[in-house]
Amino acid sequence: MKILVTGAAGFIGSHACERLKSLGHDVIGLDNFDAYYSLELKQLNEKALNNKGITIVKQDLRDNAFAEMLPNNINYIFHFAAQPGISPSSTFEDYLTNNIIATKNLIDYAASLKDLKLFVNIGTSSVYGLEATFPETTAPKPASFYGVTKLTAEQLVLQKSREKRFQSCSLRLYSVIGPRERPEKMYTKLIACAFNNTQFPLYNGSASHLRSFTYVGDIIDGIVSVIGNEAKVNGEIINLGTEVEHTTQEGINTVEQVIGKSIKINNVAARSGDQLRTKANIDKARALLNYNPKTTLLEGVKAQVEWYEANFL
Known part of the structure; x- marks a missing residue:
């Protein structure tokens, strides 16, 4: 399968690229190499991916020109790219443009793909609010610009499943740790x-x-398990993390x-x-994906x- 991973030079995105490549997929990474944190670290991640035959397209999803740099036969999209975390150096406009506008642009690109099997939005437990101990049916109460904009991005993606434009799901991740973790974490x-x-x-x-401190390898297990389970996960929100x-x-x-x-x-x-x-309440992930960190x-x-x-x- 041909797979696009956005935010590919980042912490979790780079691990996802490696795992998908090891499973035999043709992986294309995309990253804007934003200076939110050290470019040295992102370049280190990029080098590791290059050594495994994975190329990263340097484009910004906020600029519609990114679509011209990508093929039209993508089968899966894993969307990690975002303005992350809670930082005093990040403005509301940073969260708005990186998490909402960029996601909408990627959705528009995805809608043009004839062979797309699944759009996987990478969400966050931050949408639940100050406490995140709930099942996916609980009404979100985000308490930060990050949580609010990630929730909006999630709903923009899932809207396409409701419209039957393409299949999609959103995976809400919990407190991921491990090699390549961002320097401010x-x-x-x-x-x-x-x-x-x-x-x-x-x-x-x-x-x-x-915190549900969850090792990145366990998170990636859950993320890649959606492949082949499109009918099960279409339109669904699924928590991934440790209990x-x-x-x-x-x-x-x-x-x-x-x-x-x-x-x-x-x-x-x-x-x-x-x-x-x-x-993390992972009853749903266990039932749908046999998830077991x-x-x-x-x-x-x-x-x-x-x-x-x-x-x-």
Whole structure:
């Protein structure tokens, strides 16, 4: 199958490209190499993909010219590209254009594809709001520009299933960790602080926050399992993550255990819109996709530390 992966130079998108390629698919990546975080890291991911025969088209989905650079015989689209997370450096316009306008442009391209079997939107547990412990039938209550715009993007994609224009689904991911995690995310920050003897900025009150820290390999298992299950997932929203919860403090302790040294903590003001608890309800994923994440937090942190040591020390 010919598969398009947007956000291919990013954390989860690059892993998806590799897995899809290993399964024998013809994978085309697309990424705008936005400077939201280090281009060095994105270029490192790109090099890893190039070494496996995967080419990344450097285009921005906000510019309709991207469609001219892509073939018209794509069978699957996995849409990871987005303005991520909760960041004071990101404006509402950043979220609006990257998460809504870009998705609408990609949908328009998808509607022109005669051989498209499935459009897979990569969503987020952030759409549920300050607590994300619910089944997919629960009404979303996003508490950030990120959550609001990702929810809108999700509904734009699913609208096409309702209109019977093409088949689509949305996968809501929970607190993904592992090699290539973005530099502003918790575990990459913790690992960098431990090795560089610098302070980790801990948001006030967040040490007790609960998260479904899910290893990226387990997330990719769920994502690729939609292939061949188009009839089951068409029009559906599906949570992907682990049911095991850990506090932020337990995450800090785990990194200290793996690296063998204490991490200096600098308490900083709490973030507006930060989730208090995420626990993936994956009953639907089990029923439809036989989804069963198995990687422990300790195993995931070990893999991420090894990746960091190999690339940044």
